[in-house]
Amino acid sequence: MNLPPFEAVLRDNALDVRRYLVAGVGPQEADDCFQDVMLSALNAYPALRDATNLRGWLFTIAYRKTIDVHRRGARRRVLVAAAAAEPEVPVAHPSPPDDELWVAVRELPPKQRAAVLHRFLHDLPYREIAAIIGCSEAAARQNVRAGLAALREVYQR
């Protein structure tokens, strides 16, 4: 297997992965998540068997890492809520204001979120979106449709 130097993979995809992460987990989490994605990718890289879709491979890793971030965020929110119930403990700092649309994107279920982002941020065909989020092409299409419908509701409020 002749893999290109990882530097080339970075050069071709770093900006897109970063955009995807800022959109998907927010600016505060994106930098750490970027490191997490790229280190996982670099670690696994020499064992990769198929170099035909390196971009899709990176986005699959990014998809899993964004799910981890959201899971941790949900756990933290539970803790913050519990802490807020105690009058002695100060309430955690509120996040800085963020664009309403991207907040809504981050609130989508993981598959809808990833499908919408890849469809519009990266113009990926449904076939590739399906491979990244692990579903059929029809389901990828349906996830984009459902995601857009949910966003439209927030957006037209």
Next chain:
Amino acid sequence: MTDANTNGIGRLEAELRAGPTIDGAVGDLLETFVRHAAERGIADVVFATTPSPVGEITIAATVEGVVAVGWDTDRLLAKLAVALSPRVLEDRSRLDDARRQMAEYFDGTRLSFDLPIDWSLTTGFRRGVLQELATVPFGTIVTYKDLAERVHSPKAARAVGSAMAANPLPLVVPCHRVLQSGGALGNYGGGDGPPTKAWLLRHEGVDLSGRGSTSF
């Protein structure tokens, strides 16, 4: 109603396409990434480029030391990805010393490189020849035949020639100091070929008058 709806969807899709606002350069993220990779011991091959009077030069290193030097960055990196590891990353800070010594060589303030070397891209006879060549000082020349004698294989001038052609560490291992027995400049694989070899030798104060660039 249909119009307003369509516009709304169009605007939503346009904003999604435009993406979120992004602060800070991706370069900073990549620098942090390379540092993390090195800390975890998974930055197998690092490289950096440096300008020189004979064109931009790429220096690559492993944890052992400098492993390759070359002019055509993309070709060199592709070769290293196959021969050593595909975990090839740019890391200017880890190559600070090598880049500085290279600049000093071209300034004329450094006569020999003092860098740890990873010889793993060359083996056997060729490695022996290159290690012997590494002891030929700045400003002196040897012939392929001299070098063959110095590695105790006086009849192997041709094999010495192919060891030169396969030198993964030009400049650091000075194959430009090796001329043909008849006195001709001989070939050179780096930069622009023989003219680069001639430039390097003149830079080191070698008088090249009367030498042709082709073999006799």
